[in-house]
Amino acid sequence: METRSFADYLRTLDDAALISLFSHRPDLITPVPPDVASLAVRASSAPSLARAIDALNAWQYQVLEACAIAAEPFTEKTMAALTDKAALFVIPGLLERGLIYQGKDGFYLPTTVREVLGNEIQGLGPQTVVKLNLKKLDEAPPAAQKALEAMVWGPPRGTVADVKKPGAGVAWLLENNFVVAANTKTVLLVREVALALRGGKLHKELQVQEPTLKTEKRDLKSVQLAAIANITTFLRWTEEILNFWAQEPADTLRSGGLGVRDLKVLSAHLGVDTSCAAFIAEVSYLAGLVTIDADDRILPTTQFDIWLMQTPSARWQSLVSPWLITSRVSGLVGKDESKNVAPLGPELDRVSAAPIRKLVLRLLSENPSVAPEFNSFAALATWHMPAKRSNGIPTDYLQWALRESEWLGITGQGVISKYGLELLAGGELESINEDLPKPVDHILIQSDHTAIAPGPLEHEIAQELAILAEIESRGGATVYRFSEATIRRGLDHGRSGDEIKAFLKKTSKTPMPQPLEYLIADVAKKHGKLRVGNTSAFIRCEDASLIAQIMNDKRLDLLSLRQIAPEVLICQHDAGDAMNILRSFGYLPAGEDSQGALLSGPRIQRAKTKARPPRIIGEFERPDEIQLEGALRALRTGEKSSHRQSTMRNIAANALGSLPRTTANETLDILADYLQNQPATSLSIGYADNNGLVSHRIIDPLKLSAGSLVARDHATGEVQSFRIARITGVAAI
Structure with a gap:
């Protein structure tokens, strides 16, 4: 078959070549095109070519540029003259990707390639139309x-x-x-x-070889210890941030996302900088552990409760897997040029994010046991993904990918860990469960209102301590601090003072200090003496002196309190706001319902709506072998069907002039005769639609039924019913 066009070239490819094309360019089979002509149109479109060209390394890109400025048809000798003899090894790769194709007398480019590469390829101007000396x-x-x-x-x-x-x-x-x-x-x-x-050369400097990567050797044991510590820390961060939002949900901005003030509160709570806090929030959002509910509050989902019950390896994998493929870039949060970008907001998507992230991890996995020097790593990454149309890979994106890999524990001390390698290879990650330090079931209470957890705590103990104390420092051991506010929070969650003491005595390996017992007893004694409910809000207290103190406290003027009884005050603020204001000035109110019952109990909140993880932009995953073979079968079948339909249309067009005009009765007699005497004959019929327009069909008649002909239409392969009154003529083929 002579190759006259790109579609003709694609028709000459065998199954292996088409599977290779689909493997390099998965967007061509998303969805599978109906035939080769449609495949050629899609493969020649600017968006598809742009994706394929962006995936080339610097040397492949230079050879493609040479192909684009050469006169068609061009030969391998022409490419070698414009670049280097090494170009001969690149041309097969360009053929595999459909960026050039082979004709009878040389190579050609799909027409849109030059448009994608730009008007002034490698700084060259227009061709002349006159003869030059x-x-x-x-x-x-x-x-x-x-x-x-x-x-x-x-x-x-x-x-x-x-x-x-x-x-x-x-x-x-x-x-x-x-x-x-x-x-x-x-x-x-x-x-x-x-x-x-230029001496007949297109480029001033050829980039045939990838740049050398400068590295530092690391002790493998230290790398794994650092990585498992990072994994432990990140899992703890995720649990802490979601427990925090379960008790104190953050409100979203009008434009969506987490505001600067709430981000700083979260950062202070975790003891990390805002960029790290934004990343933890984003990963939780991607994993479906947190969502924005109908009231525009950021709340953990019910998936979080399931996540807490999973093994550490399953929890870690559920966080890392969406990070690998997401198009969102949390590193943009807080940058001067992106002031309106917020975590969980809609402005974080960048098309190149996932490919850059995957490239970084691939380069790290190809250079195990060593930590790359950043400048040489950036040069190597740019060679692998020059992205000429967007002026190369942004350096910030590489730094963020390396930083986030370290936070997640994919790397340790800048070196890819065994857990990262297992993740990229699709392993079970059981080594994480084996290497993580075993959880401890006790704490050590100190005399200064602190307690030390000598390791990761068991889940139930950690959850209880998260209510009763604040984390003061983290590391191999975690330091918790008890205060009036944290004890009050435990009482608000339904614990009594005696229950708090019993829990701490049972959990601590050291005796409970007397000052801490006094603190718990004092707060428990005051808690609930003052009560707040809704009028908009009422404040009730049986202690007249406390009522008098509140009425005389100038700091509470903003509540606009009014005394309606010796033990009752009312205000126009909501009960929740009134309690927050009173607490901020040292009072310890408790909630009360309309029946006078004390509202204390667990205040752990969950979103009522399902998780809505953000979409992924600009990514086509490489299909597996089953998908590739299925796409190939569908394409081959569609091509046969298109060819058959084209042949049928030609036959029908040729039969147009030979179709006699017949009445309905004559048509019925002719069809009955064919069905009785020549049942295997294919017929050409004229068939009128609702508007009276006549089309020609190639059919195999099956039977006559109630004024209609039941027949198989060759064009569609389906059995259809044709009304006798609309058949304008019949002829045998």
């Missing part, structure tokens, strides 16, 4: 040589005051057609002259 370049006057030197390696444009009155050098170049006028103030160096001055 390039030998005269040796005779160029000094002014002309200076102009040529400025334009030879691009950009090919030069500015003049007036092209009709140029200087001596430009005038000589215009006279010899070495430059052409683009407008009254701009001249362009023609392509043939630039290539001649």
Whole structure:
């Protein structure tokens, strides 16, 4: 078969070549095209070509540029002359990706490739339409040589005051057609002259070999210890942030996302900087552990409770897996040029995020046991993904990917860990469960209202301590601090003072200090003496002196309190706001319902709506072998069907003139005769639609039924019913 077009070339490819094409460019089978002609259109479209070109390394990109400036059809010899002999090893890869294709007399490019590469490929201007005497370049006057030197390696444009009155050098170049006028103030160096001055080479410097990566050797044991510590820490961070939001949900911004103030509160609670807190929140959001509910509050989902019951390896994998494929970039939060970008907000998507992240991890996995030096790592990453259309990989994206890999424990001390390698290989990750320190079931209470957890605590103990104390410092051991506010929080959650003491005595390996017992007893005694409910809010207290103290407290003027009884005050604030204001000034109120019952009990909140993880933008996953083979079968079947339909249309068109016009009765008699005497004959019929337009069909008649003909339509392969009254004529094929 002679190759006349890109579609013809695709039709000549065998199954292995098509599977290779689909593997390199999965967007071509998402969804599977109906036939090869549709595949050719999709493969030649600018978006698909842009994705394929962005996946090339620097050397492949340079060879493709050479293909784009060469006259078609071009040969391997032409490519070697424009670049280097090593280009011969790149051309098969470009063929596999459908970026060039082979004809009878050489290679061609799909028409849109040049458009995607840009107008001035590698700084070259337009081709000339006149014959040039390039030998005269040796005779160029000094002014002309200076102009040529400025334009030879691009950009090919030069500015003049007036092209009709140029200087001596430009005038000589215009006279010899070495430059052409683009407008009254701009001249362009023609392509043939630039290539001649470059010595027939397209690029000033070829990037045949990838840059050398500078590295530092790390002790493997130290790497694994650092990685498992990072995993432990990140799991603890995630649990802490969701427990925090379960008790004190954050409100979202109008535009969506977490506000700066709430982010700083979260950062202070975790003891990390805001960029790390934003990343933890984002990963929880991606994993479906947190969502924004109908009231615009950020709350943990019921999935969080399931997550807490899973093994550490399953919990870690559920966090890392969506991070690998997401198009969201949490590193943008807090940057000066992106002031309106917020965690969990809609502005974090970047198309190149996931490919850059995967490239970083691939390069790290190809260089195990060593920590890369960043500048050389950035140069290597840029060689693998030059992304010329977007001016290369942003350095920040590489730094963020490396930083986030360290936070997650994919790397330790800058080196990819065994857990990261297992993750990328699709392993079970059981080594995480084996290597994590075993949880402890006790704490050590100190005399200064603190308690030390000598390791990761068992889940139930950790959850209880999260209510009764604040984390003061983290590390191999966690330090918790008890205070009036934390004890009050435990009482608000339904614990009594005696229950708090019993829990701490049971859990602590050291005796409970007397000052802590006094603190718990004192707070428990005061708790609930003052009560707040809704009127908008009422405040009730049996202690008249406390009522008098509140009424005389100038700090509480903002509540606009009014005394309606010796033991009752009312205000226009909501009960929750009133309690928060009273607590902020040292009072210890408790909630009360309309029946006077004390509202204390667990205040752990969950979102009522299902998790809505953010969408992923701009990514096509590489299909597996089953998907590739299924797409190939569908394409081959569709191509056969399209070919058959085209053949049937030609046959029907040829039969157009031979179809006799018949009445309904005549048509019925003819069809009955064919069914009785020649049942295996295919027929061409004219069939009128509702508007009276006649189309021609190729059919296999099956039977006559109630004024209709039941037949198999060759074009669709389906059995259809044709009304006799609408059949305008019948002829045998």
